Amino acid sequence: MLEFRDVSFKYKEDDEILFKNLSFFIEQNEFVAIVGASGCGKSTIFRLINGLEGLQSGEIFWRGRKLAEVDHLFNAFMPQNDLLLPWRTTLKNVEMPLELESISKAERRRRALELLETVGLAEWANVLPRELSGGMRQRVSFARTLMTGADMLLLDEPFSALDYLTRLQLQDWLVEQYLIQPRTIIFVTHDVDEALYLAKRVLIMEGRPVQGISSVDVPLTYPRIRADLLKPELVNLKKQLLNKLGSSTRSESEVVNHIV
Amino acid sequence: MYKKMNDSEGFGFRKRPAGNSRLMKEYRREAKPNSGLAVVVGLVIILAWQGIAMVLAKPYILPTPIQVIIRMWELRKQLLTVHLPATLGITSIGLGISIILGLFLAIMMAEFPTWERALYPLVVSSQTIPTTAIAPLFVLWFGYGIWSKVLVTILMTFFPIAINVHNGLKGVKREHIELFLTYGATRWQIFWKLRVWIALPHFLAAIKMAIPLSLIGAAIAEWLGGQAGLGYFSKRMITQLDGAAVFAPIVLLSVVAIICVSVIGGIERRVITWTQDR
Structure with a gap:
């Protein structure tokens, strides 16, 4: 569905190249997590997909066509901070993407209410964002992302600003949303546990600067429980991933202790 | 589960x-x-x-507050039917033009970098012109009619409006603009659905700042040359050595400014609900 072929990128203001020769493929309705150290260019991958940065070398394909030839609205981006508009109610925030497409008020209201229902926030429709908790705001932000009707969701560390318990709950919630209606989801995170718990497949950005990306299937089916992460094969997998991410400053035994 | x-x-x-x-x-x-x-x-x-x-x-130099109030009451008809309306007229025309001009410049400077490079330094340095010193020039050029006074008012109030609104329009987070772009928003939509809302509190704050300034500007200009208005009235009363009557328009101006500013404050509280800490 989406393919990166030998994509390299460098920011003008940086001396060093950000990543080199990234190649990967994402299937339809696949839930993929991309992990990498902070500053390794995870978000830049999204910026390339949604057209905020121009392609420098290599090629990106969407359903077999070059990215430059497709309307970038095939994807919807959910930022790390909810970026809700503080002057708009929950409902009006969710309506936003359709409003920009000039869809009639009645229609967008109906669809926004429907979505708020699915994210479990219908009763908060007429409340300003400042009255919502961080977790609720992220759910509103997710509903807004869904509202675009895009075929692919790009979630950029959507839970990283939340407290630990809320993050765990929202992870379950996201999987649940995915199971209710499977979509293509790319989920960027620096949290290996999060990646393993959520995704069918994990892409790891290796090296610094990033020299390539490797893919690991998560040997779990949905639904999952937290204890799944403690299975020996998952613990091993996590160890591998951490090694690939370059947490090599620690000895291996320390890493294992840290995991268990 | x-x-x-x-x-x-x-x-x-x-x-x-x-x-x-x-x-x-x-x-x-x-x-x-x-x-x-x-x-x-x-x-x-x-x-x-x-x-x-x-x-x-x-009392011709320093009247007591009670004398001022009594004098205000005696002069109420002149003050309220002739001079206050004259000053308010100039103030509202001046403030109105200032708002239109200030908004226009702020928007152009925020949207077009060329405008910003060309005008922003000028707008800022316009503020260093001592208004009281330049006001007589306006009288010289535009005579004793209302336009010389309106011009002084504009000069006093234009700056805070243009600069504040400009700052507001420029204060939009880059992430917000980018999010809008990923939704396929046009520049026009980004302006109306994003920038305007961020700038709105700045605009109202600027108006609150501009109201007293516009009254001062109008009064100074009337003082320098005019046939009516609270500034003119005050000047005339000085020549008559009527201390209490010199104070009267000052009190009146302050009261008007306080009322206008609190009206805008009320509008602000009603409109800008999203930033208020409760």
């Missing part, structure tokens, strides 16, 4: 209304200007004024 969750309390509780904690209340109480104390200090100053003026006993 994966049953559909509908309880919004299940995770992410509703945020406690901000600022109701005990410490916050205490902090507020200490930080809030104590209006009771201000009234006492104000009364002390007025009493001192009354005392000094009574001892001095030269």
Whole structure:
């Protein structure tokens, strides 16, 4: 569905190249997590997909066509901070993407209410964002992302600003949303546990600067429980991933202790 | 495990209304200007004024507050039907033009970098012109009609409006603009659905700042040359050595400014609901 072929990128203001020769493929309705150290260019991958940065070398394909030839609205981006508009109610925030497409008020209201229902926030429709908790705001932000009707969701560390318990709950919630209606989801995170718990497949950005990306299937089916992460094969997998991410400053035994 | 969750309390509780904690209340109480104390200090100053003026006993130089109030009452017809309307007329024309001009420049400077490079330094340096010194020039050029006075008012109020609104328009987060772009928003939509809303509180703050300035500007201009208005009235009363009558328009101007600013403050509280800490 989406393919990166030998994509390299460098920011003008940086001396060093950000990543080199990234190649990967994402299937339809696949839930993929991309992990990498902070500053390794995870978000830049999204910026390339949604057209905020121009392609420098290599090629990106969407359903077999070059990215430059497709309307970038095939994807919807959910930022790390909810970026809700503080002057708009929950409902009006969710309506936003359709409003920009000039869809009639009645229609967008109906669809926004429907979505708020699915994210479990219908009763908060007429409340300003400042009255919502961080977790609720992220759910509103997710509903807004869904509202675009895009075929692919790009979630950029959507839970990283939340407290630990809320993050765990929202992870379950996201999987649940995915199971209710499977979509293509790319989920960027620096949290290996999060990646393993959520995704069918994990892409790891290796090296610094990033020299390539490797893919690991998560040997779990949905639904999952937290204890799944403690299975020996998952613990091993996590160890591998951490090694690939370059947490090599620690000895291996320390890493294992840290995991268990 | 994966049953559909509908309880919004299940995770992410509703945020406690901000600022109701005990410490916050205490902090507020200490930080809030104590209006009771201000009234006492104000009364002390007025009493001192009354005392000094009574001892001095030269009402043509320093009338007592009571004399000022009595004189205001005696002159109420002239003040309220002739001079106040004249000043308010100039103020509103000047402020109106200032708002239109200030908004226009602020928007152009925020949207087009060329405009910003060309005009921003000029707008800022326009503020260094001493208005009181340049006002006589306007009278010289535009005569004793209303336009010389309107011009002084514009010069006083244009700057805070243009600069504040410009800052507001430029204060939009880059992430917000990018999010809008990923939704396929046009530049026009970004302006109306994003920039305008961020700039709105700045605009209202600028108006609150501009109202007293516009009254001062109008009064100065009337003082320099005019046939009506509170500034003119005050000047005429000086030549008649009528101290209390010189004070009357000053009191009136302050009252008008306070009323106008609090009206805008009320509008602000009603419109800008999203930034208020409760």
